[in-house]
Amino acid sequence: MEKLLISDFKEILNKLKDVMVENRDYLIEIDGIMGDSDLGLTMSAAFTAASDLAEDYSDDDIGTMLSKAGMAMSKAAPSTMGTLMGTGFMRGGKALKGKAEINLKNLYSFWDAFMTGLLDRGKAKIGDKTINDSLYPAVLVLKDESDRNSELYPAFQKALKAAEEGVEKATAMQAQFGKAAYYGEKSRGKVDPGSIVGKLLIETFTDYFKTQ
Amino acid sequence: MKKFLNKPEQFVDEMLEGIYLAHPDKLKYVNNDLRCLVRADSKKGKVGISTGGGSGHLPLFLGYVGDGMIDGCSVGGVFQSPSADQMFEVTKAIDQGQGVLYIYGNYGGDIMNFDMAAEMADMEDIKVLQVVAGEDVASSPKGEEHKRRGVAGIFFVYKIAGAAADKMLSLEEVKRLADKAAANVRTMGVALSPCIVPEIGKPSFTIEDGQMEIGMGIHGEPGIDKGPLKTADETAQILVDKIVKDLPYEKGDEVAVLVNGLGATPKEELYVLYRKVSEILNKAGISVFHVFVGEIATSMEMAGLSLSLLKLDDELKELLAKPADTPFYKQFQL
Numbered sequence A: 001m002e003k004l005l006i007s008d009f010k011e012i013l014n015k016l017k018d019v020m021v022e023n024r025d026y027l028i029e030i031d032g033i034m035g036d037s038d039l040g041l042t043m044s045a046a047f048t049a050a051s052d053l054a055e056d057y058s059d060d061d062i063g064t065m066l067s068k069a070g071m072a073m074s075k076a077a078p079s080t081m082g083t084l085m086g087t088g089f090m091r092g093g094k095a096l097k098g099k100a101e102i103n104l105k106n107l108y109s110f111w112d113a114f115m116t117g118l119l120d121r122g123k124a125k126i127g128d129k130t131i132n133d134s135l136y137p138a139v140l141v142l143k144d145e146s147d148r149n150s151e152l153y154p155a156f157q158k159a160l161k162a163a164e165e166g167v168e169k170a171t172a173m174q175a176q177f178g179k180a181a182y183y184g185e186k187s188r189g190k191v192d193p194g195s196i197v198g199k200l201l202i203e204t205f206t207d208y209f210k211t212q
Numbered sequence B: 001m002k003k004f005l006n007k008p009e010q011f012v013d014e015m016l017e018g019i020y021l022a023h024p025d026k027l028k029y030v031n032n033d034l035r036c037l038v039r040a041d042s043k044k045g046k047v048g049i050s051t052g053g054g055s056g057h058l059p060l061f062l063g064y065v066g067d068g069m070i071d072g073c074s075v076g077g078v079f080q081s082p083s084a085d086q087m088f089e090v091t092k093a094i095d096q097g098q099g100v101l102y103i104y105g106n107y108g109g110d111i112m113n114f115d116m117a118a119e120m121a122d123m124e125d126i127k128v129l130q131v132v133a134g135e136d137v138a139s140s141p142k143g144e145e146h147k148r149r150g151v152a153g154i155f156f157v158y159k160i161a162g163a164a165a166d167k168m169l170s171l172e173e174v175k176r177l178a179d180k181a182a183a184n185v186r187t188m189g190v191a192l193s194p195c196i197v198p199e200i201g202k203p204s205f206t207i208e209d210g211q212m213e214i215g216m217g218i219h220g221e222p223g224i225d226k227g228p229l230k231t232a233d234e235t236a237q238i239l240v241d242k243i244v245k246d247l248p249y250e251k252g253d254e255v256a257v258l259v260n261g262l263g264a265t266p267k268e269e270l271y272v273l274y275r276k277v278s279e280i281l282n283k284a285g286i287s288v289f290h291v292f293v294g295e296i297a298t299s300m301e302m303a304g305l306s307l308s309l310l311k312l313d314d315e316l317k318e319l320l321a322k323p324a325d326t327p328f329y330k331q332f333q334l
Helices: A006-022 A024-034 A039-056 A062-076 A080-095 A104-122 A132-147 A152-172 A179-187 A193-211 B008-022 B084-094 B108-123 B154-166 B171-183 B232-246 B267-283 B314-320
Strands: B027-029 B036-039 B048-055 B072-078 B100-105 B128-133 B185-193 B211-214 B225-228 B254-261 B287-294 B303-311
Touching: A006 A024, A006 A039, A006 A062, A006 A193, A024 A039, A024 A179, A024 A193, A039 A062, A039 A080, A039 A193, A062 A080, A062 B084, A062 B108, A080 A104, A080 A193, A080 B108, A104 A132, A104 A152, A104 B108, A132 A152, A132 A193, A152 A193, B008 B027, B008 B048, B008 B072, B036 B084, B048 B084, B048 B108, B048 B154, B072 B084, B084 B100, B084 B108, B100 B108, B100 B154, B100 B171, B108 B128, B128 B154, B128 B171, B154 B171, B154 B254, B154 B303, B154 B314, B171 B185, B171 B314, B185 B232, B232 B267, B232 B303, B254 B267, B267 B287, B267 B303, B287 B314, B303 B314
Parallel strands: B048 B072, B048 B100, B100 B128, B254 B287
Antiparallel strands: B027 B036, B036 B072, B185 B211, B185 B303, B211 B225, B254 B303
């Protein structure tokens, strides 16, 4: 199954919703340590809205559906991470506009645009202890794998490994951004909830390809 | 805390309900959301101008929605950014095919959400340009102007942009003039007492009796100096010195002056301060085209004031002089 259709993306968005709902309490808990503990609520609200939109989408344009899902997310979850997820999906969707079939190359361009969107909108840099620190290494791996014409599942397995290592590295970092930055040195050793969200995104795609 | 409230968490929405009831012929809301405020009587075919920001600063921001100024405003909780989606709904409502200009203050949450709203508008083929106003000289040193907070001086940017849009100028031209106003305004403030966010119920910082905070922001951001209360003349001297040196405003320049009360300072005191401002500007050879004195951008019940100067040229002067009529601000031709 090296081509993905709109039905695959509907299913992936549905799985993302399930994953965010399952991890709701965990995200609330880790966000409560240095943040305002709303991350679990905003992520489940955002991905529920995205999944609902996808379910109702009747055309076959994958890019437009993902962009619209992004708009629905930022509407349903007007917090920083909700807006960032919305931006990622809007930008990623734009990169796939008009496509009814997607291969790994296209999927890399989705994640590349997604990542650029996060960096533009969030203004956090790599190394600031944010979602960027797990997602960016994964997107770099996808670029390599796409250049080498890899299969989807092995490519995402490697990307997931990079994201997991990114979470570890982010945990060791001192926060430079958002509310966690006020904790300075004390933020070292504490897991960054945003980096977990980044890992969950890649993990959900990986799990989906595994079962196909 | 002693405030006229029902439930603190209803503060913003009940304020908005009051505003719509008081000005039904001037203001309305869209998308069934009280916080998406637009003009009820928009002039046809012009560039739309939108703003937005946290509540707690009236007449900023929504008070400048009206004839000769701006067309829509998304309203956030007290000192909180409205959402990108609310900004987008306002954008759709005020676009008349000529595009929309966003004018807002330089704060992280507002920037992120207005950027997002602009992207949403782009997906619907609405052309959006943005002007971020930041002119508080105490918030960041010269050379780092892009980091400065936006405070009362944004009033001048609304006024210039609104008059430009009313002349049926293009979106690019309205933005050019708004940018020019933003580049030529400087502000600095002083605070004597803190303010209380209703949902928090107590001040988030203190200024001791007999003390003042020089350079404080309109959400209580720390200033550059804290010290014993100074006289009105000394305060005027500090503010004018810092502002004049910054742009700089020079001998032969013509300016508009804004002496703004932060919420709990009486107009009397603002005029006592202006007396000295006028004397200093006069000595420096800077002439004054017009003086605005009153509450233009407040911080709940904070006691304090800010001083803004706008350097004028012929084109800015012509636009500043045009009449304006909003529920919160009225101006005859100057």
